[in-house]
Amino acid sequence: MPKDGGIGAPTRRREDYRFLTGRGRYSDDIKTQGECAAIFARSTVAHGTIKSIDTSAAAAMPGVLAIFTGEDFVEVGGNPAGWLINSRDGEPMKEPKRPVLAHGKVRHVGDAYAAVIAETVQQARDAAEMIEIDIEEHDAVVNMKDALAGTTYVHDEIGTNQCFDWGWIEDNRAATDAAIQGAHHVTTLELVNNRLVPNAMETRCSIGHYDTGTGDYTLHTTSQNPHLTRLLLSAFVMGIPENKLTVIAPDVGGGFGSKIYHYGEEALVLAAAKKLGRTVKWTSDRSEAFQTDAHGRDHVTKIELALDEEGNFLAFRTETHANVGAYLSNFSTATPTFLHGTLMAGNYTVPNVYVNVKAVFTNTAPVDAYRGAGRPEATYSLERVIDMAAREIGMDPIELRRKNFIKPDQYPFASAAGLEYDSGNYDALMDQMEKVADKAGFAARRAESESKGLLRGFGVNAYVEACGIAPSNLVGVLGSRVGLYDAATVRVNATGNLSVMVGAHSHGQGHETVFPQVVAEMLGIDPGSIDIVHGDTSKIPFGMGTYGSRSLAVCGSAVVRATEKIIVKATKIAAHMLEADAADVEFKDGTFSVVGTNQSVSFGEVALKAYIPHQFPIEDIEPGLEETAFYDPANFTYPSGAYCCEVEVDPETGKVRVNRMTAVDDFGNVINPMVVTGQVHGGLGQGIGQALMENTTYDSDGQLLSASYMDYAMPRADDLPFYTVDHSQGTACTHNPLGVKGCGEAGAIGSPPTVVNAVIDALQSGGKNVTHIDMPVTPHRVWSAMKNAG
Amino acid sequence: MAKVSMTVNGTSVSREVEGQTLLVSMLREDLRLTGTHVGCDTSQCGACVVHVNGKAVKSCTMFAVEADGAEVSTIEGQANADGTLSTIQQAFQEHHGLQCGFCTPGMVMSAAALLKDNPTPTEGEVRAYLDGNICRCTGYHNIVKAIMAASGQDVSAIAAE
Numbered sequence: 001m002p003k004d005g006g007i008g009a010p011t012r013r014r015e016d017y018r019f020l021t022g023r024g025r026y027s028d029d030i031k032t033q034g035e036c037a038a039i040f041a042r043s044t045v046a047h048g049t050i051k052s053i054d055t056s057a058a059a060a061m062p063g064v065l066a067i068f069t070g071e072d073f074v075e076v077g078g079n080p081a082g083w084l085i086n087s088r089d090g091e092p093m094k095e096p097k098r099p100v101l102a103h104g105k106v107r108h109v110g111d112a113y114a115a116v117i118a119e120t121v122q123q124a125r126d127a128a129e130m131i132e133i134d135i136e137e138h139d140a141v142v143n144m145k146d147a148l149a150g151t152t153y154v155h156d157e158i159g160t161n162q163c164f165d166w167g168w169i170e171d172n173r174a175a176t177d178a179a180i181q182g183a184h185h186v187t188t189l190e191l192v193n194n195r196l197v198p199n200a201m202e203t204r205c206s207i208g209h210y211d212t213g214t215g216d217y218t219l220h221t222t223s224q225n226p227h228l229t230r231l232l233l234s235a236f237v238m239g240i241p242e243n244k245l246t247v248i249a250p251d252v253g254g255g256f257g258s259k260i261y262h263y264g265e266e267a268l269v270l271a272a273a274k275k276l277g278r279t280v281k282w283t284s285d286r287s288e289a290f291q292t293d294a295h296g297r298d299h300v301t302k303i304e305l306a307l308d309e310e311g312n313f314l315a316f317r318t319e320t321h322a323n324v325g326a327y328l329s330n331f332s333t334a335t336p337t338f339l340h341g342t343l344m345a346g347n348y349t350v351p352n353v354y355v356n357v358k359a360v361f362t363n364t365a366p367v368d369a370y371r372g373a374g375r376p377e378a379t380y381s382l383e384r385v386i387d388m389a390a391r392e393i394g395m396d397p398i399e400l401r402r403k404n405f406i407k408p409d410q411y412p413f414a415s416a417a418g419l420e421y422d423s424g425n426y427d428a429l430m431d432q433m434e435k436v437a438d439k440a441g442f443a444a445r446r447a448e449s450e451s452k453g454l455l456r457g458f459g460v461n462a463y464v465e466a467c468g469i470a471p472s473n474l475v476g477v478l479g480s481r482v483g484l485y486d487a488a489t490v491r492v493n494a495t496g497n498l499s500v501m502v503g504a505h506s507h508g509q510g511h512e513t514v515f516p517q518v519v520a521e522m523l524g525i526d527p528g529s530i531d532i533v534h535g536d537t538s539k540i541p542f543g544m545g546t547y548g549s550r551s552l553a554v555c556g557s558a559v560v561r562a563t564e565k566i567i568v569k570a571t572k573i574a575a576h577m578l579e580a581d582a583a584d585v586e587f588k589d590g591t592f593s594v595v596g597t598n599q600s601v602s603f604g605e606v607a608l609k610a611y612i613p614h615q616f617p618i619e620d621i622e623p624g625l626e627e628t629a630f631y632d633p634a635n636f637t638y639p640s641g642a643y644c645c646e647v648e649v650d651p652e653t654g655k656v657r658v659n660r661m662t663a664v665d666d667f668g669n670v671i672n673p674m675v676v677t678g679q680v681h682g683g684l685g686q687g688i689g690q691a692l693m694e695n696t697t698y699d700s701d702g703q704l705l706s707a708s709y710m711d712y713a714m715p716r717a718d719d720l721p722f723y724t725v726d727h728s729q730g731t732a733c734t735h736n737p738l739g740v741k742g743c744g745e746a747g748a749i750g751s752p753p754t755v756v757n758a759v760i761d762a763l764q765s766g767g768k769n770v771t772h773i774d775m776p777v778t779p780h781r782v783w784s785a786m787k788n789a790g
Numbered sequence: 791m792a793k794v795s796m797t798v799n800g801t802s803v804s805r806e807v808e809g810q811t812l813l814v815s816m817l818r819e820d821l822r823l824t825g826t827h828v829g830c831d832t833s834q835c836g837a838c839v840v841h842v843n844g845k846a847v848k849s850c851t852m853f854a855v856e857a858d859g860a861e862v863s864t865i866e867g868q869a870n871a872d873g874t875l876s877t878i879q880q881a882f883q884e885h886h887g888l889q890c891g892f893c894t895p896g897m898v899m900s901a902a903a904l905l906k907d908n909p910t911p912t913e914g915e916v917r918a919y920l921d922g923n924i925c926r927c928t929g930y931h932n933i934v935k936a937i938m939a940a941s942g943q944d945v946s947a948i949a950a951e
Contacts, residue, residue, distance in 0.1 A: 016883040019891025020875060020898065022825015022865035201829045201837060201892040201926050253827075253892025254926050286830040508927045530826030678886045678932060685929025709834035709924065717930040720915035722948055747929070775898035 005528075006521035007738075010674035013513040015506070024251045027205035027220050028283045034209070038063055038269055038282040039124035041114040041131045042291065043106035046363040046702020047138035047154070050104060050113060050133065058116060058130040059528035060575065063123030065276055067131070068115045068268060077236045079262055079327075082333035084479040085359070086166045093164035093359070096155035098327040100264040100271075106135065107154055107326035108363050109704050110291025112264060117272045117280055140702030144300060144321040144360040154326055154361040163324055163333070163359035168341035169418055176354035179315035183306035192774045193377045195298035195323065195696040197712060198370045200507075202253025203284040204293065208269030216244050216376030221266050223249040224259045224505050225545020225550060226537050228482070229654045232262040232330070238270060245270075249535040252507035256686070257369040259507070260547045290707040295696055296370020299336065301317055303381045305389050306352075315352035315405045315468045316344055318381060322359045322367075329368035338478050339374030339466070339548075345415035346382040347462045347640060348404040349428045353416040363702040369547065369614035371686055371748040375465040380775075383753035387760065387769055397757070398434070401462050402427060412734075419466060421638045423731040426462055429642035429664050432729050433460075435661035437644045445646065445659075448766065455649040455766040456659075459758025460642070463750045467742035468637035468733070469548030479556045485632035486555035487541035490519065490562040492570075492625035494611035496604030497529040500562075503543010504555035505535050508682075509744065510675040515559055517671055518738065522563045524590030525603055549742025551639050552671065553733070560737040561629035570606045572621050577601050577609055637741040638731045641665040643750040647758040651766055654783030656759055658688055662724040663750060668741035670732040675742045680725045683747020689715040690748070691755035695776050713776070727787045756759065762790075794858045798823070800839045807854045814838045814849035814898070816857075817864060825865040825895045836923030839896040839903075840864045846903035848922070865895035868902070878902055878940045885945070887936035889927035889937030896923050910941050 005011050018024050055067045056392075078097035085093045093142040102113040114131050118124035141147045141154050147161040148470040154161055167173060180186055207220040217240055223229045226247040234242045252259060265282050273278040286294070291365075300321045306314040322336035341355035390397040405426040406413045413421045421740055436442075442458050449456035472483035489501040500519060504511055512532045520527035533539050567587055574592030575582035578599050586595050609616070610625040646660040663680050670676050693713035697705040732739030752775060759777050763770040768789045773781050795804040798821060803915035805820045817823045817840070828850055838850040841863045868876050875883065878901050888894040897920070904911060904919045911919065916934045925933060931948075939945045 002834060012883050013886070015891070016888060017875070019888055019894050020865075020879040020882055021869050022895055024825070024891050026827070026892065028828075029818075031819070031822070199926055201835065201890070201924065202827070203829070220942050251891065253829075254890040256926065286832070286835075371907035431906050509898065510889070556880050622799075678889060678928060681929035681931045682889060682927045683929075685931075686926070688929075706833045710832050714834075714924050714926075715930075716917075716924065720917075723911070723929065723931050724932070790898075 006517055007519060007671050009672065011513055011517060011672055013510050015510065015512045020436035026202055026251045026253055027207060027222050029209060030220055032279040035281050036119055036276065037121040037124045038123065038272060038280050039116050040112040040265065041116065041128045043102065043109060043111040043716040044111060045106065045135055045137050046109050048106050048137040050102065050106060051136055052134045053114060054132040055114065057132065058127040061123065061127035063129055064127045065119065066117040066272060068101060068272065070101040070113060073100040076238055078102060079202060079232065079264065080236045081328040081333050082330045082481050084481060085166055085333045085337050087165045088167040088170055091113060093333060094158040094160065095328060096158055100267045102189050102562050108365050109702060110288065110365060111326065115268050117276065128280045135500055140363040141150060142362055142364065142698050142700055142702050143364065147360050147362055148358065154363055163361055165330070166337050166357045168337065168355040172352060172416070173354045176315045176317050176352040177391070179352045180304055180306040180317055183314050184309045185307045185393055187385055188302065189385045189388055189772060190302045191381065191384060191772065193297045193299040193301065193380055194690060194694070194775045196296045196690055196694050197290055197696055198256040198258035198293060198296060199256055199714060200254030200256055203286060203289045204259065204263065204265065204268045205283040206269045207281045209279045210273040210275035210277060213585055217270050218246045218248065218575035219266060219270055220250060222252050222259050224252065224255040224507060224547055226505065226535055227503060227542050228545055229262050229266065230537050231269060237267050246538045249505055255507045256371045257296060257373060257547060261294055261368060262413060286709065287707055290712065291704055292365060294329045294366045294368035295325065296367065297377060298367050299377045301381050303385045305385045305640055307389060307569050309391065311393060311395050311400050311403050313348050313350040316350060316382065318344055318355045320357045320382055321363065322330055323362055324359050325362060325364045325366035327366050327738070329366040332366060332368040335369045335374045340378045342417050342419050343375050343378035343464065343466060344382065347406060347464045349406055350404065350416055351590065371683065372745040373548065375745065376749045376752060379463040379749050380753045384756060387757045391491040397460055398430060402430060418642045420635060421464065422635055422734040423527050424464065424638060424640045424666060425729060425731050426640060426642065427639060428729045429666055430462065431642055432726055433642040433662055433664040436664065436724055436726050437660065442646065449648050453573040455651055457649065457758040457760065457762025458645050458756045459756065459761055460644045461750055461754040461757060464638055464640040464641050465745065465749050466636035467549035467639055467745065468553030468736065469550045471633045471635055483632065484544055485630050486543040486558050487628065487630045488555060488558040488562045489541050489626065489628040490559065490566050492607045493567060494608055499533055500559060501533045501540040502555050502559065503545065503553040503670060505546045509546065509679065510672065514552065514672045514675055515556065518556060519563050522560065523603060524588065534740040537786040549639065549744040551717060552738065552740050553736055553742045554631060554633055556738055556740065557736045558629045558631035561631055562627045565627035565629060566625060569627065570603065570625060573606050573609055574601050576617055576621065577606065621760045634735040637668065637676065637736065639665060639667050639741040639743065639746055641746055643751050643754040645754045645758050647755065648758060649761055649762040649782060651786065653787065654779035655671055655778055656692055657692055658721050658755060661721055661751070663747060664726045664729060665743065665746050666730050666741070667727050667743045668730050670727055671729060671740065673727065675717025675729060677725045679743045680747040681723055682772045683745060684723050685715055685720055686749050687748045688720060688755055691752040691775050691777060693719065693776050697725065792855050792856050793810060793844040796857050796859065799860045799863055801890045807811045811854045812850055813854045813857050817849060823864050823866050827895060828894055829892065835922065836896040836900060837893050839899040841899060841903065841925065847899055865898060868898060881936040881940035884916055885932050885936040885939055887932040889926065893923060897925065901940065904937065905941055910943060913938065
């Protein structure tokens with residue numbers, strides 16, 4: 001048994017060495033002999049009909065090898081939405097085709113209408129500027145409510161800008177309406193969940209290669225899920241048989257959702273590679289990333305909370321407009337629905353929940369899952385309206401939440417929004433939060449802030465999310481077009497070391513360190529003898545990749561199942577070697593022993609025997625020691641948490657500073673606490689960024705005003721505090737073998753409402769009757785709200 | 791084309807480059823030192839920070855010809871001669887100051903420049919110095935902690951793990 005380095009150890013990451021010494025291998029670091037470059041010509045207008053494209057001048061430019069336009073891809077398929085949503089009236093959602101290159105119309109600034117392939121990037125860029133496009137410009141559809149009321153359509157062929165009008169749960173609607181109608185008190189809040197750009201620090205990059213000898217394609221690309229990308233390219237877009245296409249995602253510099261999806265640039269470089277018989281590379285610049293990576297959030301919501309005289313929650317009713325942008329990205333229809341509506345009961349025993357979501361096409365970049373994906377939107381709406389209700393009825397916000405929490409003896413708990421939570425203890429999280437955040441000392445800290453002329457606020461929040469995405473049977477019923485299991489192959493090599501091939505992809509999460517901790521614990525061997533292989537469809541089993549805090553809960557479970565199979569087979573081999581019955585052989589600390597004797601063989605000896613099967617019972621046992629398992633979860637996992645923060649607001653300028661931020665999370669069992677803490681830190685940074693700084697702004701013409709780091713306020717080190725993170729109150733997940741829940745998104749889910757609640761608390765403490773400010777809570781917005789409050 | 795000669799990580803190199811070739815392009819494309827990254831196009835993110843004559847420089851904002859005759863050091867030259875990690879690199883690993891690793895080379899190079907000028911910076915000084923380095927993964931907590939630890943300060947009170 002590993003004394004350290006097994007489950008629960010804060011093992012330092014083995015991947016760090018290559019990253020710290022400049023030996024990481026990201027897609028753009030790959031250079032192939034004879035490669036050429038792709039550059040995309042992109043629309044500078046948000047909406048227009050393409051009258052003509054003249055590529056003749058561009059084609060005559062030096063170094064140009066080929067030019068593609070939308071015409072070249074008319075015969076190939078569109079990039080599909082992975083989730084079918086039906087509207088309340090039963091009609092399926094509208095699914096206009098998303099082509100590789102724009103055809104007929106351009107629909108957002110940055111929409112690619114042509115691609116130039118040239119010997120060098122500079123030649124391709126120069127030539128792309130020579131493409132002449134004649135566009136008949138149309139009014140841009142930007143604002144969602146205007147989009148639904150108007151007659152200018154992003155996709156003319158569907159005759160509406162509404163993708164769907166979804167109700168959850170439609171059968172709960174009448175009861176929810178009645179509960180609100182008859183309630184003692186109803187709190188109503190209209191809010192905006194601001195549009196964000198994920199901003200992984202590595203921009204997207206795709207390299208297409210075609211082997212003219214074998215007809216095999218290889219795509220190196222910045223992906224969180226290479227098998228999913230291959231499936232989409234094969235089955236929907238390009239029709240390349242899966243056995244002729246390898247997708248490799250090498251080191252990937254962050255994803256946060258934006259690299260889940262298949263993008264047209266991936267198809268283009270493959271098509272160009274085949275046409276030219278050359279390797280074709282495209283690397284996005286940051287401006288392109290802002291214009292074309294899938295954005296996140298962008299909900300406009302009205303939420304109502306009904307309460308009785310004692311403060312018991314009677315109902316939540318939500319109406320949301322969700323922006324899906326110009327085209328449906330792969331998970332864009334699931335994010336505002338089944339990752340949002342199903343969480344609208346929060347941590348509470350509320351009996352009635354109804355959610356209506358209208359998804360709207362606009363002339364903006366596609367919107368899809370970004371860290372948290374639907375759950376931050378749900379949590380923000382719930383936890384803001386609860387805070388407002390507490391203030392309206394004069395109850396302490398923590399007391400109001402505790403009064404309505406699901407209690408530990410109520411699990412499994414069927415929430416009013418249709419999920420069955422398996423485990424949790426929200427009061428314990430709140431207790432721990434109050435303790436580690438030193439809530440008792442807040443009054444003194446407030447007095448100190450006030451002595452400096454600053455307003456200090458305390459904000460609190462509780463969340464529950466659905467992770468470990470996802471049980472295929474359940475999501476199939478709900479409209480998913482894919483299964484969401486994962487897979488692992490454990491290969492014990494002849495000399496006793498291991499290669500573990502996994503479907504999950506690590507782009508910062510530390511899988512190369514964490515997964516071996518699990519296997520080492522199970523096999524009682526040195527984790528250093530175990531290597532993880534990921535990111536290459538020619539090497540790994542068919543798994544669905546990394547998003548939705550699923551890697552450990554789903555793929556890690558597959559690793560466990562495959563390792564269990566290894567132990568079963570190795571025990572049989574050991575029994576043969578020991579001339580004993582397998583039932584009498586015990587496996588412990590890396591050694592197989594015959595119970596009650598001193599006879600034993602080591603794991604390494606068994607491995608060697610499996611590959612050199614002399615005197616081996618081949619009629620009973622196959623040679624070799626390699627097992628694969630697919631794991632499909634029985635349910636989602638339900639991480640939860642209690643967060644608080646303290647802010648200081650400068651009443652003269654409206655500037656908000658987060659002074660203290662505390663996150664107490666229930667992630668179930670924890671494999672590597674150092675990695676888990678780091679994941680929470682990152683989520684907190686992004687969540688505070690959303691709350692205070694970040695915003696994606698299109699003007700009324702659909703021009704993106706926040707398309708660089710000089711215009712989009714990325715959080716920097718001096719915008720953020722040190723955090724207090726605690727995961728001591730875990731309740732094990734009841735349905736996966738490791739008892740883990742997932743930690744990747746929690747920080748980004750729990751922090752935005754915490755920060756905004758704290759700002760409101762600060763302003764109220766200063767005598768300003770400000771009840772809500774939309775994110776980002778910038779100095780200007782705070783200052784204006786204070787002025788308007790008189 | 792112009793001939794540019796410089797010392798990179800202690801090795802003399804010479805290349806013919808175009809006038810508009812950026813130092814980062816020469817490092818990545820011509821010298822194949824791909825540890826120096828490009829994360830933006832407005833000189834904001836700091837993934838490309840290298841040292842030129844001992845000063846931290848954003849190599850996306852300097853022409854290669856401007857570095858003619860200079861001593862350049864990059865992330866590839868930071869480890870000890872035997873391949874073990876430098877004090878700063880070790881501190882980043884020990885304190886989990888990196889996740890996806892993309893901003894990391896720039897962070898390490900900025901940290902090295904900071905500690906050269908200010909051997910024991912306060913938290914506030916570290917945060918202010920990193921104004922030109924963006925990280926999206928870590929929320930900066932462990933980066934700041936790692937740099938303070940690398941300076942020899944006791945960071946045990948900052949947080950667990």
